[in-house]
Amino acid sequence: MACPRENNEPQLSAGHLFAVPEVGSGRLQLRRICSGNIQKGNFRNPTLYHCHVSDGEKILELRNPNASVRATYAIPGGEAFVHHNLPQNPPSLVPVRDLIGFDLPDAQICDVLVETYFFAVHWFSLVIYEPKFRVQYQRIITTGYASRSEYSFLLLLLMVLSLGCWYGPIPGQNTSDGAAELGRMHELFLKKVREQFMDIMDEDSLEYVQLCTLLGSFYLYHGRPRSSFSILGAATKSAQAMGLHRDSGSRFSEEATEERKRVWWTIYTWDRYVGQTSNPIIAR
Numbered sequence: 001m002a003c004p005r006e007n008n009e010p011q012l013s014a015g016h017l018f019a020v021p022e023v024g025s026g027r028l029q030l031r032r033i034c035s036g037n038i039q040k041g042n043f044r045n046p047t048l049y050h051c052h053v054s055d056g057e058k059i060l061e062l063r064n065p066n067a068s069v070r071a072t073y074a075i076p077g078g079e080a081f082v083h084h085n086l087p088q089n090p091p092s093l094v095p096v097r098d099l100i101g102f103d104l105p106d107a108q109i110c111d112v113l114v115e116t117y118f119f120a121v122h123w124f125s126l127v128i129y130e131p132k133f134r135v136q137y138q139r140i141i142t143t144g145y146a147s148r149s150e151y152s153f154l155l156l157l158l159m160v161l162s163l164g165c166w167y168g169p170i171p172g173q174n175t176s177d178g179a180a181e182l183g184r185m186h187e188l189f190l191k192k193v194r195e196q197f198m199d200i201m202d203e204d205s206l207e208y209v210q211l212c213t214l215l216g217s218f219y220l221y222h223g224r225p226r227s228s229f230s231i232l233g234a235a236t237k238s239a240q241a242m243g244l245h246r247d248s249g250s251r252f253s254e255e256a257t258e259e260r261k262r263v264w265w266t267i268y269t270w271d272r273y274v275g276q277t278s279n280p281i282i283a284r
Helices: 055-063 096-100 107-120 130-143 148-167 175-203 206-221 225-241 254-275
Strands: 017-021 028-032 068-073 080-084 093-095 145-147
Touching (some): 107 130, 130 148, 148 175, 206 225, 206 254
């Protein structure tokens, strides 16, 4: 690190501190002038320097939210100090209603709809990693709160609930009333998904890919083939952009790796299935 020079400034005298770079190490050392002026470098009026920190360590400190930044003023009477960055606050939770615009059904009804989904849909479309999904679902349905960063998961949950409505009954209601209520909830959840799922496309989230896979496969079987092809194509290209088609190795945890594999091979299967209807195959 070069120090500023001013011809009109006096040279430092004995007792002053100055910073000296160590050759080849990228570090700075503080030294005190014992007598006379500095013989080499002719440093004048050094200002604030980060000392004993290599360039690599500086980068690591910037990436570590709890790293300490050590600095000293190389001026008479200067003092060293240590500044500890405060840990980031946990994400604030807000009512689910504030995120999706309406309240979810009672926990008992949601539980039945989720179980119906895993019984009727999950066996042939393993796009959701069930253990992870259930943990997040239970927390949200129990508390009624979620963070704003979980909006993509909430849309995925609405898609799951919508499919649960399509395939299952509501306990404790007669057939006509149950069917009407299921139809109302199905349309409500599906409408919200249709309106908002494009908003999370840029997030590169697994939930977006999972949501597109479920929505596209639902349209494929229920009279909207062109919408199905477009949405499944978006799921495939988004998955490729996220690198789901590549071996992630040790970059992710075992659970995350398993989920990524399940998502990719489910999309791959749907892409091959759709390709049998003369539509071009995307996943290769």
